[in-house]
Amino acid sequence: MLLPERPTTPALLDRFGRLHDYLRVSVTDRCNFRCVYCLPEDGTTWLPRDGVLHYEEIVRVVRVLAPMGLRRVRLTGGEPTIRRDIEALVAGIAAVPGITDLTMTTNAHRFATQAAALKTAGLRRVNISIDSLDPARFAAITRGGDLHAVLAGIDAAVDAGLLPVKLNMVVMGGQNDDEVVSMARWALERAPAVQLRFIEYMPFDQRLHAGVPAAELRRRLEEAFGALVPVRERQGGGPATHWQLDPLVVGFIAPITEHFCASCNRLRLLADGHLRTCLAHEDTPSLRDVLRAGTSDDELGTLLRKIVRGKPAGHQAELDGGTAFEGVMTQIGG
Numbered sequence: 001m002l003l004p005e006r007p008t009t010p011a012l013l014d015r016f017g018r019l020h021d022y023l024r025v026s027v028t029d030r031c032n033f034r035c036v037y038c039l040p041e042d043g044t045t046w047l048p049r050d051g052v053l054h055y056e057e058i059v060r061v062v063r064v065l066a067p068m069g070l071r072r073v074r075l076t077g078g079e080p081t082i083r084r085d086i087e088a089l090v091a092g093i094a095a096v097p098g099i100t101d102l103t104m105t106t107n108a109h110r111f112a113t114q115a116a117a118l119k120t121a122g123l124r125r126v127n128i129s130i131d132s133l134d135p136a137r138f139a140a141i142t143r144g145g146d147l148h149a150v151l152a153g154i155d156a157a158v159d160a161g162l163l164p165v166k167l168n169m170v171v172m173g174g175q176n177d178d179e180v181v182s183m184a185r186w187a188l189e190r191a192p193a194v195q196l197r198f199i200e201y202m203p204f205d206q207r208l209h210a211g212v213p214a215a216e217l218r219r220r221l222e223e224a225f226g227a228l229v230p231v232r233e234r235q236g237g238g239p240a241t242h243w244q245l246d247p248l249v250v251g252f253i254a255p256i257t258e259h260f261c262a263s264c265n266r267l268r269l270l271a272d273g274h275l276r277t278c279l280a281h282e283d284t285p286s287l288r289d290v291l292r293a294g295t296s297d298d299e300l301g302t303l304l305r306k307i308v309r310g311k312p313a314g315h316q317a318e319l320d321g322g323t324a325f326e327g328v329m330t331q332i333g334g
């Protein structure tokens with residue numbers, strides 16, 4: 001029997017004409033680090049195991065979204081590499097027709113032993129968080145992370161061909177902003193296999209750290225290296241603006257000082273199954289309950305379309321005022 005074809009026209013358009021072809025999936029809210037900008041020192045209240053989406057449930061959401069226009073998926077967390085048999089999830093998503101890009105954001109603490117298997121399973125590229133090149137400061141920011149393990153993880157990602165490896169640095173005034181130039185010098189030696197991106201600190205609930213505007217970081221880099229040349233071609237599916245510091249590509253993700261809400265193409269599947277259309281807003285029902293209530297793929301597709309149509313225009317967070325982001329970063333996935 002022939003099954004009815006799913007619509008091939010993009011259905012993931014919202015009221016503002018934004019097409020959503022990119023899904024970030026937080027595969028676990030747990031983490032082996034406790035980064036100061038992300039988690040409280042004593043952790044948080046972890047979701048019970050059954051409160052987290054199962055792999056089959058995540059793959060099903062991707063399978064229903066793909067014919068509606070989804071093309072790229074990023075696995076994040078919490079720390080995705082600590083969820084058991086993460087390669088199985090990678091392989092499951094990589095096999096969904098229409099998904100052309102499958103990536104991961106990781107702290108890379110375990111990556112030295114995992115990179116090759118993840119590549120074989122279907123992972124294309126990886127973003128690795130690294131906020132300092134000083135072992136003691138790195139341990140302080142991550143509350144216990146081992147810089148050398150992460151550096152070995154970066155090497156393994158390059159060796160496995162997960163290229164370019166994008167290094168993410170969250171910049172905090174008075175904590176690691178004095179390393180912006182030295183981080184760029186270090187990355188330059190490894191370019192073009194690595195790229196470097198500076199991320200503005202986003203305040204969650206409490207405003208614990210000082211953000212540094214991307215424009216100020218560009219100014220400091222230009223002082224050290226001369227003029228940065230804007231990269232015209234679009235790089236990847238994300239919101240970073242890119243500049244060339246030959247042979248290094250430097251990106252800036254500035255959710256606070258350079259809002260990119262107007263071109264936002266992202267959906268976020270949280271560890272507990274909520275689908276967030278905007279990082280800053282807790283605005284949607286739990287897909288987990290819907291998935292576990294025997295809903296058909298057609299009903300799920302209708303619900304997903306409705307959620308996307310209801311996406312808010314943007315957020316109002318500012319460097320030292322405005323609203324803070326709602327929720328827990330490890331559940332949301334960045």
Ligand code: SAM
Nearest residue numbers: 037038077078079105106107129168201202334
């Ligand atoms: N554990 C993985 C990692 O650290 O790469 C993936 C999850 S982490 C939540 C995803 C990204 O969000 C990381 O690049 C991290 O640096 C960033 N992040 C976490 N909290 C942040 C905050 N308050 N402001 C800006 N970026 C943040």
Ligand code: SF4
Nearest residue numbers: 031033035038078107
């Ligand atoms: Fe863990 Fe990543 Fe958050 Fe750091 S940023 S605590 S590594 S989830």
